[in-house]
Amino acid sequence: MIVDEFIENPKMLSEFADQKIHWSNFLTLLHLLLIKHGERKFHLASTNKRNSKNLRDLADKLELKWKAVTGTSLFEYQKQATPLPQTVIDALSNEVNGTSTEGLLIAKDENALDSLEGSVFSDSNVGKILDYPNCCIDWYVNNRSSDREESYAYVMEYYSEGANTPVENIIQMMDECDATIPESRNRVEKIFNHIAESRETMPFIFFQPCDVCIVSYSFVPARKLNEKYANFAKENYPQLYEIIISEGKKDGEYYR
Numbered sequence: 523m524i525v526d527e528f529i530e531n532p533k534m535l536s537e538f539a540d541q542k543i544h545w546s547n548f549l550t551l552l553h554l555l556l557i558k559h560g561e562r563k564f565h566l567a568s569t570n571k572r573n574s575k576n577l578r579d580l581a582d583k584l585e586l587k588w589k590a591v592t593g594t595s596l597f598e599y600q601k602q603a604t605p606l607p608q609t610v611i612d613a614l615s616n617e618v619n620g621t622s623t624e625g626l627l628i629a630k631d632e633n634a635l636d637s638l639e640g641s642v643f644s645d646s647n648v649g650k651i652l653d654y655p656n657c658c659i660d661w662y663v664n665n666r667s668s669d670r671e672e673s674y675a676y677v678m679e680y681y682s683e684g685a686n687t688p689v690e691n692i693i694q695m696m697d698e699c700d701a702t703i704p705e706s707r708n709r710v711e712k713i714f715n716h717i718a719e720s721r722e723t724m725p726f727i728f729f730q731p732c733d734v735c736i737v738s739y740s741f742v743p744a745r746k747l748n749e750k751y752a753n754f755a756k757e758n759y760p761q762l763y764e765i766i767i768s769e770g771k772k773d774g775e776y777y778r
């Protein structure tokens with residue numbers, strides 16, 4: 523009943539959704555159903571978005587538990603093609619590490635919610651909490667690290683007055699660069715291709731599949747996970763299964 527109603531009249535649950543493409547809203551519902559059936563442990567979302575209320579209401583309807591949990595941030599960086607200088611790494615770490623961050627956590631019972639209170643909400647830890655495969659988590663962290671390196675190189679080349687520029691100013695300029703700087707364009711295009719392709723071939727997962735998971739057809743973690751969730755949907759909620767596939771195709775076109 524809840525599922526039929528939602529398909530008829532979907533609510534905004536996810537930052538990835540817009541009013542026309544509800545793929546991520548339908549997939550969020552499926553992931554909550556997976557939690558209800560014990561196939562997943564957690565859903566974690568931002569607490570300050572207007573979607574948050576919709577998400578809490580839906581969790582209540584599904585008789586799941588939710589809580590705004592507080593954790594700490596951690597700067598994660600893996601050296602890539604042109605490693606950042608240690609001074610920049612240290613300054614970024616100082617800025618980020620230990621700062622408090624909040625997330626809306628949904629789980630089946632209160633104990634599961636409490637178990638994550640005070641956790642480190644780094645990219646890779648959040649990935650682990652959400653059952654993402656390690657290969658795809660690493661791929662994401664490496665890409666984020668390349669983002670930093672490319673914006674650093676860009677700032678040094680075009681804006682900075684060389685070695686005399688204070689590290690705080692460099693970091694501020696790096697933050698103001700977005701991912702469309704020319705040095706990043708090819709890599710970002712490749713990420714978008716991964717996303718577009720995964721919406722076609724793996725529409726039951728949220729994360730970006732890594733290089734290995736995107737090209738191989740079987741026995742890779744992302745595809746196995748997609749298949750597990752797809753089978754669950756097909757058996758228990760066939761209409762939701764169909765609409766995630768069709769909406770996933772629409773969402774994928776966004777990235778082409």
Ligand SMILES: [Zn+2]
Binds near residue numbers: 656659731733743744
């Ligand atoms: Zn992978």
